[in-house]
Amino acid sequence: MNTTVFALTLKEMVRQRRLLLAGLAASLAPVGLALIYRAGDFNDSLDWTATTLLEGIIITVVLPLACLLVGTSAMGSEIEDGTAVYLLSKPLPRRDIIFAKAAAAILVSAAFVLPATALAPLLSLDGADGEGLVAGFFVASALGICAYTMVFVLLSVATSRPLIFGLGYVFIWEGVLGDLFTGTRYLSIRQYCLGIADGIAGVSDRIFQAELNGAVSLVMIVAVIAAATILATRALARFELRAED
Amino acid sequence: MTPTDEAKRLETATVEVKAVSRWYGNVVAVNDISFTLGPGITALLGPNGAGKSTVLHMMAGFLRASKGTVRVLGQPAFGNPDIYAKVGLVPEREAVYPFLSGYEFVLTMARLHGLNDPAAAARRAIQTVDMEAFEKRKMGGYSKGMKQRIKMAAGMVHEPSVLLLDEPLNGTDPTQRLLMMELLREMAARGKTIVVSSHILEEVERLADNIVVIVAGRLAASGDFRSIRRLMTDRPYSFTVRSSDNRGLAVALLADASVFGVELNGDRLTVRTSLFSDFVRAAPRVARSADITLRELIPADESLESVFSYLVAPSTSLRTGR
Numbered sequence: 023m024n025t026t027v028f029a030l031t032l033k034e035m036v037r038q039r040r041l042l043l044a045g046l047a048a049s050l051a052p053v054g055l056a057l058i059y060r061a062g063d064f065n066d067s068l069d070w071t072a073t074t075l076l077e078g079i080i081i082t083v084v085l086p087l088a089c090l091l092v093g094t095s096a097m098g099s100e101i102e103d104g105t106a107v108y109l110l111s112k113p114l115p116r117r118d119i120i121f122a123k124a125a126a127a128i129l130v131s132a133a134f135v136l137p138a139t140a141l142a143p144l145l146s147l148d149g150a151d152g153e154g155l156v157a158g159f160f161v162a163s164a165l166g167i168c169a170y171t172m173v174f175v176l177l178s179v180a181t182s183r184p185l186i187f188g189l190g191y192v193f194i195w196e197g198v199l200g201d202l203f204t205g206t207r208y209l210s211i212r213q214y215c216l217g218i219a220d221g222i223a224g225v226s227d228r229i230f231q232a233e234l235n236g237a238v239s240l241v242m243i244v245a246v247i248a249a250a251t252i253l254a255t256r257a258l259a260r261f262e263l264r265a266e267d
Numbered sequence: 268m269t270p271t272d273e274a275k276r277l278e279t280a281t282v283e284v285k286a287v288s289r290w291y292g293n294v295v296a297v298n299d300i301s302f303t304l305g306p307g308i309t310a311l312l313g314p315n316g317a318g319k320s321t322v323l324h325m326m327a328g329f330l331r332a333s334k335g336t337v338r339v340l341g342q343p344a345f346g347n348p349d350i351y352a353k354v355g356l357v358p359e360r361e362a363v364y365p366f367l368s369g370y371e372f373v374l375t376m377a378r379l380h381g382l383n384d385p386a387a388a389a390r391r392a393i394q395t396v397d398m399e400a401f402e403k404r405k406m407g408g409y410s411k412g413m414k415q416r417i418k419m420a421a422g423m424v425h426e427p428s429v430l431l432l433d434e435p436l437n438g439t440d441p442t443q444r445l446l447m448m449e450l451l452r453e454m455a456a457r458g459k460t461i462v463v464s465s466h467i468l469e470e471v472e473r474l475a476d477n478i479v480v481i482v483a484g485r486l487a488a489s490g491d492f493r494s495i496r497r498l499m500t501d502r503p504y505s506f507t508v509r510s511s512d513n514r515g516l517a518v519a520l521l522a523d524a525s526v527f528g529v530e531l532n533g534d535r536l537t538v539r540t541s542l543f544s545d546f547v548r549a550a551p552r553v554a555r556s557a558d559i560t561l562r563e564l565i566p567a568d569e570s571l572e573s574v575f576s577y578l579v580a581p582s583t584s585l586r587t588g589r
Contacts, residue, residue: 026378030364037366104360108421111327112379113352259346263329 024114027122031096035130041095045134048088052079052142059146068155071146072230076159080139081215085163086170086192088134089127093174094184096127101178107263116258120251124175131167139163155230158223166215169243172250173211180257207233214243279305281429281460282326287335289321296321298484299335304462308455310475311464312495318484319464320359320433326462327356327431339429352380355427357418359434359464365407369398369417372406373424380425392420397446411438419447429460436463436470448474468495503527504543508536509563510554519557523549 035041052075059070100106109119143156151157173191178184199206200213207213213234221236232239280303289297297318311319324330325337328344328351337344340353364372373392377385393402396416401409406417415438423430432451436444451461451474465471471478471492478495480487488498510516513536517529520538525546528539540546547564554561 024379026375030375033366034364103362104358105362105364107329107356107358107360108364108376109379110329110348111351111354111356112376113348113350113381114379116348259348260331261329262331263324 023125024118024122027109027114027119028126030109031123031126032129034099035092035095035126038095038099041091041130044091045088045130048084048134049138052084052138053145055079056142056145060148064146064148067147068152068225069229071143071152072155072225075142075146076139076155076219077216077230080135080142080159080163081166081212081219082197084138085135085166085215086196086212089131089167089170090174090185090188090192092127092131092134093171094178094188096123096171096178097175098178098184101263104263110258110261110263117255120175120179120255120258124172124251124254127171127175128168131171132164135163135167136160152223153225154223155219155225158219158221158225161222162215162219165218165240165243166211169211169214169246169250172247172254176250176254176257179254179261204233208242211243211246214239214246218243281305281340282462283336283338284322284326285336285338287322287325287332287337289318289325289330289333296484297325297481300481300484300486301335302479302486302489304460304477304479306455306458306460307476308451308461308463308474309477309479310471311462311479311481312468312471313464313466313481313487315466317466317481319466319481321484322481323431323433323462323464327354352425353428355422355425355430357422357430357432357435359437361411361414363406363409363414363418365405368403368405369393369409369413369420370402372417373402373420376421377424382425388424388426389420392424393417395423395450396420412440412443415439416443416447419450423454427459430454430462432461432463434464434466436465436467444470504540504546504566506538506540506546506550507563507565508538508550508561509534510536511560511562512557515557516554516559516561519553519559520550523553525549 056075059067059075064070097106100109140156140160143152143159147156174184174188177187177191181187195206196210196212200210213232216232217234217236217239220230220232221239223230234242282304284300284302287297287300288295300322311322313319321330325332326339326344328339328347331345339350342350344350364375367375370389370393374385374389377388377392382388393399396419398413398416398420401413406414409417415435419432419435422432435447439447451463455461455476463471463475475492477489478492479489480495488495508516513531513534517531517536517538520526521529523546525540525542526538526549527541530537530539538546538550543566550564551561
C-alpha cells in the first residue's frame, strides 16, 4: 500500500467538517437511542437490541450511510475538484492508489461506526453480551464496512454521480427490493452482515434469525469486497479526465 | 522536406500524434490531427474551445483517443502510468490541496514519484520556481500566480523529459511570466520537450520554437513562429471606414493597389485589402489627395478567432512544412 496516498487521503477527509459532523451523528445516534431505551422499562432488551438497535438502526441505516459519505469522498471529491490529476499523473500502479484510498476510507468509516456498534448494545443490554449478539454484530459490522466502502469507492471512480447512485443502491436495492423479493437477499450486503452476525451469536432463533447462513454470508461478502476492488482498479486504469474545452 | 529530414525528425520525436480524433458523444472535439514534436518548446495555439486542452490531455494520458494513436517517448500515452516517470503535467485548473503548504505539496509529489531523495528534489524544484519565501504557507492562501508556480514545481520535481503545461501563463503577472519563460527556455536548452497550450499568440511568440495551431478541432497550421505570423498577417483584412465623402473615397481607394474591394453601406464604407500594413499607409494618402476627411478606420475582424478561422478556411491550403 502506498502510505503517501493513504496519509494524503486521511488528511483530506479529516478536514471536511461536514463529513466529521455526519460521522459524529452516526456514532451518537445509536448510543442515544440505547440510552433512551434504558430510561424506560427494558424487559425485552435482547429482542429490542437485536432487531431494532443492531439490525434496524446500525446495519440498515447508520453503517451504509456512513460508508456512503466516507467512501464517495475518498476519491470522488478529488475527481470533482480536479486534484485527482496530481495523484494520477504518477507512475503508480492504479491498484496501489485504490488500496490506499480504500484503506483510509475504511479506517474513517470504522472510527465512525464501530465504537457505537459495541457501546450501544452494551448499554441497552446493561453490560451483558447478549449471548454473543454484541460480538457477532461487531464482526459483521467490520466486514460490512469493508464491503460497502469498496462498493462506494468503485461508484466514485466509475460514475459521475456516486452519491446519487449510492443512495439509490442503499435505499432501493438494499431497502425496498430486499423486502419485496426474496431473491435479492443473495445479493445484499445487509443480508450478509446479518448472516455473519447470526452465525457468530448463539442467540435463539426466536429472538433473531438471519435469512442467510453464516458461512454463505462470509463467502459472499469476501467476494463482493474482492470484485469491487478489482472493478475499481480497472475503472481507475481507464479513467478519463474530461478536458475543459 | 526531404526524406532524410523526415527520418531525422521521427528519430528525435518525443511526442507523436497520429490521425487522432476525439469525440464526446456526438460532439467532435478533435478531428483527425497529426503532428510530431521533438525537444524544444512547442506551443499549442488556438482559441478557447478549439480542442487544444483535449489534445494536451490525450498527450498526458488522461483522455483516450477515439481514433488514432498518441505516443509519448515511444509508448502509448493512455492507460500507461509508467510514462509519468518521464512525463510531467501542469494542469490548468487552479485546484490544489489547500491544507498542504507549498513545500508539503511538492514533497508529496516527489514521494509519489518514488524519488530517492524526495526532500532534496522538492527543495530544488521550489527554488527553481522561486517560491522558497512562500513554501511554508498553506496553499489555500496562495495567489493565482503562486499556485501557478507551485504547480510548475510539482510538475517538474522528477525532472521529466516531456513537460506538458495547460495554459501556464494564465493569471501570471509580467515578472512571473518572464521568470517562467526563462525557466522553460532553460529546460528546453537541456533537451527537454516542453508543450505549452495558449490562446494568445503574443504570449507564446517569444517562447515557442514551434507552433501548432488548432482551430475548431482541426490542425490549422504548424511551423515556426515566423511562418505562422506570416500566415496571419499576409491575409485579406476588412476595414470599416467613416469619412466626409464615403462614395468619393471608395472610388479613390479602388485605384490603390492594396485595395481589392469596397462596399457602401449607409454611412459606412467597408474596404477589403490584401495587405494590412500597405493599406494602413495608403488610406490617409489617398484620402488627402482626394480632399476627403478620414474620420475612422477600424479593422473589422481583428479578433484572434477570425485570424484562426482564416487559417482553416478550406480555400487556403496553408499547412506549412517544418
